[in-house]
Amino acid sequence: MAFELPKLGYDYTALEPHIDARTMEIHHTKHHAGYTTNLNNAVSGSALEGKSIEEILKGISGQSTAVRNNGGGYYNHNLYWEVMAPGGSPKPEGVLLDALNESFGSVENFRESFVQAALTRFGSGWAWLVLQNNKMVVSSTPNQDNPLMDVADVQGTPVLGVDVWEHAYYLNYQNRRPDYVNAFWNLINWDEVARRFKG
Numbered sequence: 001m002a003f004e005l006p007k008l009g010y011d012y013t014a015l016e017p018h019i020d021a022r023t024m025e026i027h028h029t030k031h032h033a034g035y036t037t038n039l040n041n042a043v044s045g046s047a048l049e050g051k052s053i054e055e056i057l058k059g060i061s062g063q064s065t066a067v068r069n070n071g072g073g074y075y076n077h078n079l080y081w082e083v084m085a086p087g088g089s090p091k092p093e094g095v096l097l098d099a100l101n102e103s104f105g106s107v108e109n110f111r112e113s114f115v116q117a118a119l120t121r122f123g124s125g126w127a128w129l130v131l132q133n134n135k136m137v138v139s140s141t142p143n144q145d146n147p148l149m150d151v152a153d154v155q156g157t158p159v160l161g162v163d164v165w166e167h168a169y170y171l172n173y174q175n176r177r178p179d180y181v182n183a184f185w186n187l188i189n190w191d192e193v194a195r196r197f198k199g
């Protein structure tokens with residue numbers, strides 16, 4: 001079964017003014033679609049065919065650059081669309097809030113750490129909130145790597161991620177990555193983050 005480009009749960013215009021419709025459309029129909037097609041081409045006819053994307057990523061050290069880049073790109077964007085919602089959703093609560101407080105001291109401290117990771121990632125990549133051995137940590141990865149990969153410096157379950165490739169923000173924000181990352185904060189779908197945290 002081939003990997004499929006997911007439909008978004010909202011319109012391309014729905015995240016405005018934080019992320020503009022044109023950026024959303026190109027990001028989904030060109031970039032994410034490209035990773036999906038290239039991943040299918042890379043696994044087709046190989047021993048990876050039929051495996052879940054998570055399984056593939058956990059053993060990525062043994063795979064080609066094409067599988068690493070496109071498998072990461074496929075998974076990361078699936079997560080990215082889902083951890084955002086028009087207008088965001090209410091703040092973290094319950095066990096997610098407890099875990100953030102325990103790991104970072106406060107949600108505000110977590111935010112500072114997450115934004116810092118996003119702003120200091122040199123070039124293209126992602127910043128993450130990662131569940132690692134029952135603790136929450138912040139990390140960042142280059143290119144389309146992610147914390148599921150056995151090559152990542154910080155390995156665990158990604159529960160929140162922000163794309164800091166220029167294609168995610170350049171049309172609207174040009175070089176102003178801080179403005180984009182702060183805008184992203186307003187869109188976080190905490191219900192989805194909590195769902196991923198609980199597994």
Ligand code: MN
Binds near residue numbers: 027165
């Ligand atoms: Mn992207």
